[in-house]
C-alpha cells in the first residue's frame with residue numbers, strides 16, 4: 001500500500017489545472033463535507049490565481065445547513081447555471097459519472113474532465129483521472145495536488161480541507177499514516193478544528209432524538225448473514241424524518257454500525273421526493289484489532305448498482321422493505 005500518490009499522477013492533474021482558462025468543479029449528489037470541502041478549496045485556489053471558477057452539485061437544491069460556514073461558498077452556483085460547454089470540468093469525490101446526477105451530461109461538453117477521487121470503485125470516467133484509494137479523503141488528495149502545484153494552503157483553504165478530512169475519517173477513527181500530520185498542518189493555520197467538527201458532526205436539532213428512538217427501536221439483527229459475520233439493519237422512512245435534515249438521516253448508520261454482533265451494518269433510507277426509492281448505507285469492520293477480515297462492502301454495493309470504499313459504501317434501489325433485505329442478504333451470501 002502506497003501512502004502517497006505517485007508524483008506523475010499529481011503532475012497530470014497540475015498540468016490540466018494550470019492550463020485551464022475557466023473551471024467548473026462538480027460535487028456529488030447529496031453532497032457531504034468531503035466533496036464540498038474539496039470543491040470549495042479548489043475554487044479558492046483557482047480564484048486566487050485569477051481563473052474564473054464555479055462549483056455546483058445536482059441535488060438537493062440547497063447546501064446542507066451544517067456546511068454553510070465553509071469558506072468559498074460564494075463560488076457555489078445552482079445546476080442550471082452550469083453551462084453545457086465548459087473548458088475544464090473537475091469532478092471531486094465522485095466514484096462514477098452517475099454520482100454527478102443530472103450534471104453528468106456536462107461531461108460531453110467539457111474540453112477536458114479531471115477526476116479527483118479516492119473511491120476504490122472509481123470508474124475512471126475522466127480524461128485525466130487522479131484516483132488514490134489509499135487517501136483518507138478527497139481533501140487530503142487535494143492537499144497533495146496543491147503541494148505539487150506549489151499553491152500554499154491558507155487558513156480558509158485549510159478549513160475546507162479539514163472539513164473533508166474529519167468527516168471522511170469519522171473524527172479520525174479510521175486514520176492512516178499521515179492523516180494526523182495533515183490534520184496538524186491544517187490546524188496550524190489557525191482554524192477552529194473543534195468548532196468545525198462540532199458543526200459538521202455533533203450538532204442536531206432536538207427532533208433527532210425521537211427520530212433515533214423510532215428508527216433504532218425497529219433495528220434488526222441477522223447473526224448468520226455473510227457466513228456468520230452478521231448483519232444489523234434499520235429503516236429510515238419518510239415519516240420518521242419529517243422536518244429533519246439530511247445530517248440527521250445520515251447519522252443513523254453511525255449508531256447502527258456499533259453493534260457488536262454484526263460486522264456489517266445497513267441503513268435503508270427512503271427517498272423524500274421519489275416514493276419507493278431507497279438509498280442504502282453499508283458499513284463493515286474487521287472482527288478484531290489487527291485483523292484484516294472485514295467484508296468489502298464496495299464490492300457488494302457495486303453489484304447492487306452503487307459503489308464506495310471497502311468499509312463504507314452505498315447504493316440506490318427500489319422495492320418493498322422485505323425485497324431490499326432479501327436482495328442484500330443474497331449479495332452477502334458467500
Ligand SMILES: [Mn+2]
Nearest residue numbers: 034093138168
Ligand atoms: Mn470522500
